[in-house]
Amino acid sequence: MYRSAPAVRTAAATSALLVLAVTGCDGGVHGTPGGSGLRDPYFPKAGNGGYDVTHYGLTLAYDPDGRRLTGTAVITARATKDLSAFDLDLKGLDVHSVTVEGTGARFNRAGQELTVRPHDELSEGETFSTTVRYSGTPQTLTDPDGSKEGWLPTADGALALGEPVGSMAWFPGNDHPSDKAAYDISVTVPKGLQAVSNGELKSETTTGGRTTFRWHTAEPMASYVATVAIGHYDITRTTTKNGLPVYVAVDPTQAKASSAVLARIPEIMEWEEDNFGPYPFSSTGAIVDHGQDPGYALETQNRPFFPGSPDLHTLVHELSHQWYGDSVTPRTWRDMWLNEGFATYASWLWDEDHGGDSAQQTFDALYRGDYYDDDADNQALWSFPPARPSGAAHISDSPVYERGAMVLQKIRQTVGDDTFYAIIQGWAAAHRHGNADTADFTAYVEKKAPGKDFSAIWRDWLYGSGKPAHP
Template sequence: MSRSARLVPGAALLVLALPLSACDGGVHGVPGGSGVRDPYFPKSGNGGYDVTHYGLTLSYDPARRHLSGTAVITARATEDLSAFDLDLKGLDVEKVTVEGRDARFARAGQELTVRPHDDLDKGETFAATVRYSGTPETITDPDGSEEGWLRTADGALALGQPTGSMAWFPGNHHPSDKASYDITVTVPKGLQAVSNGQLTRETTTGGRTVFAWHEAEPMASYLATVAIGHYTVKRTTTGKGLPVYEAVDPTQEGASRAVLAKIPEIMEWAGYNFGPYPFSSTGAIVDRPEDADYALETQTRPVFPGAPDTETLVHELAHQWFGDSVTPRSWRDMWLNEGFATYAEWLWREDHGGDSAQRTFTKLYDGTSDDVDDPDEIWAFPPAKPSGAAHISDPPVYQRGAMVLHKIRQKVGDDTFYDIVQGWTAAHRHGNADTADFTAYVEKRAPDQDFDAIWSDWLYGEGKPAHP
């Protein structure tokens, strides 16, 4: 991310807690947990199952702001389950089935609790289908920024970091549970619907157009997006044949043309430095500046509010490796996303006639950098320990996170540093990792070096380190 600032209640819930009767075959399952105890968003995600695929069929009417959806969630039970939760905020749930049989359900806040007709056995793969509709909500983050389903002048924009995806589809909304996606969106004729992955179908019938998108590689739900509106669409390929799909609001077309033309060059540069690109397409969505407060690394197709500058484009494309493919295990590990993407900006600057990464680092340490408004902000807390949910996108996570990486580079030299970076993206490709995984990996790849001072002073230490 690149931030510019930053119904059926009541008694039904009691039924879910009651044991199965003897005629149901007795009790062997338990309800899955609501929340996965994320240190900053404890209600996010759910226990007891692992999602492997989301099939989302959506229809949106911008004039009425009405969304109708059917979500088919394919998952594997990780324990014996008598019930499980899905995250869904707002919207009206009409029906839930599990393995084709009607299931009881209840709502409480963002929790949609589902009780299947039959218990689910550990290891069992099952499909839960949820039919829902209504006016999707815009969610205000702890830091004051907005996400979820954002209304735009000609449609809508769905952004999910960190919790917004639950505003438009039910799911296991925590970065630790990744899945493949099929997202099919029907909109009034004349509008486009852009999402992640590759466009597999576009058909118009009776005044409505259907856009079907397929993302085969695992994706955290906060990286899913749908952009609905009038867009100028451009399809090209990189020099290596990677499909590039750009969707640009007509008001931003002129301002975006030159910078988006750099996507193939940036992708080649990033692949050389970070390892093979982990997905099957790339591109960008450029909406109007008033549509969002920040750019976001939505998988394969980053979103920008207005035409980005080159370094912002580099930042969000670098996230495809750091954050999208290698995804944090919890929101505490955001620096692994943002520190790497910020350092990618430094490296691009270094390789393209600007300040060296060392010069950028020194300016930040000395308080003379233009990259932050307040030079003291980056020392407010250590990057590996943000001081609450409202601060996971603050300067220490970005700039001081990048400084950690530069200290590693200083310690081991360029050859070993790039071996570490490329090995890291390969070792955790399409997976999840946390800070402890990263520090252990660095130490393993450079066993002759002592990193204790970097970890204690720069990664976990409070305040400004005594020496740069």
């Protein structure tokens, strides 16, 4: 005899049905897709949700004549939610296979998104490894401001530069500054060429007319400051007074012009440690290519990149980014001034300590409008506030750099030198190898200078539109 169920379920029965709805009849976890994009204010498609990368293992081979890149990326990550699928950022290139924990995974492509559906769903907190095999001709990307990034072919090799979202042109990953990881990068190139990357060179081996360079970066690194430079380079290895390795790679055409300024790296590092605190990485140096594309320097971790012989101020600026930008990395691209305002201010401090204008004199020249020769440049300084760039095309404009530095000078005026240096050193220490945003910084300043009123600085100089009424 069959008896129909009662119309009203008990609480226990209802709870059991809910569990089945979430876990499925077999009791396994039913996850959801991780999501494409992290809704960055300026690059909403950058990065991906649902996981945190801890390590990239990149095995690359490049043929400069055919401009062909072959790669295997092993990405170790931790799931931050139950995942049925997750996305990786990869622009162009052909994906041949994807495995998750050694088992083949389904995948599909849509724009810059490589969506991976693992055979077994991933549980929150689970550490998993994804292997992507890919090849093709990597793309050179154009930023919203018109500059070039991604993979840039050169006369004798190539450059991989990633700010803000160019790393997805040469390896799959979570291409957003909020997700930092350790890296092992192996690059195989024709014998006679060098392949320079971040961190420390662990080995260099030549077999069958090809040389493999293996680089290791132990400290967390954002994807946009990962780099590979392939070409002919003169290599110099030295150390600072405290034994920090200095690895410098210079295109032979730039060797003579850059030798004097690059020889000052140990001096600059000593000065920056005095001002900003202990150096956060295990080596330093520089990469200097011939003076062609891309036309800008970049704070690639451990050894900044320069498109030709750098001047002294640019070298000071990019090395200071190792503290402000590479170690303390912005949480979103809206917080770019925490990189560029600090690095710009570093060059002001260098001048102040080496017989040039004081930081206040530089500030005053900017405020008066006689810092730039072109009046349009003077006006552009006040076109938007440092903490609120007017779109993705403007995150590298002068308000982010110079007006960002002016915010720091206003803080220094308010608190005095002793407290100011305690603030900028403490900020670098408090967020060492991490991420931070503008709200974190303003809160930190207020905590370190109790009793001081910063409201006008935040309102008028950091967030305010137009030129503040008083310098």
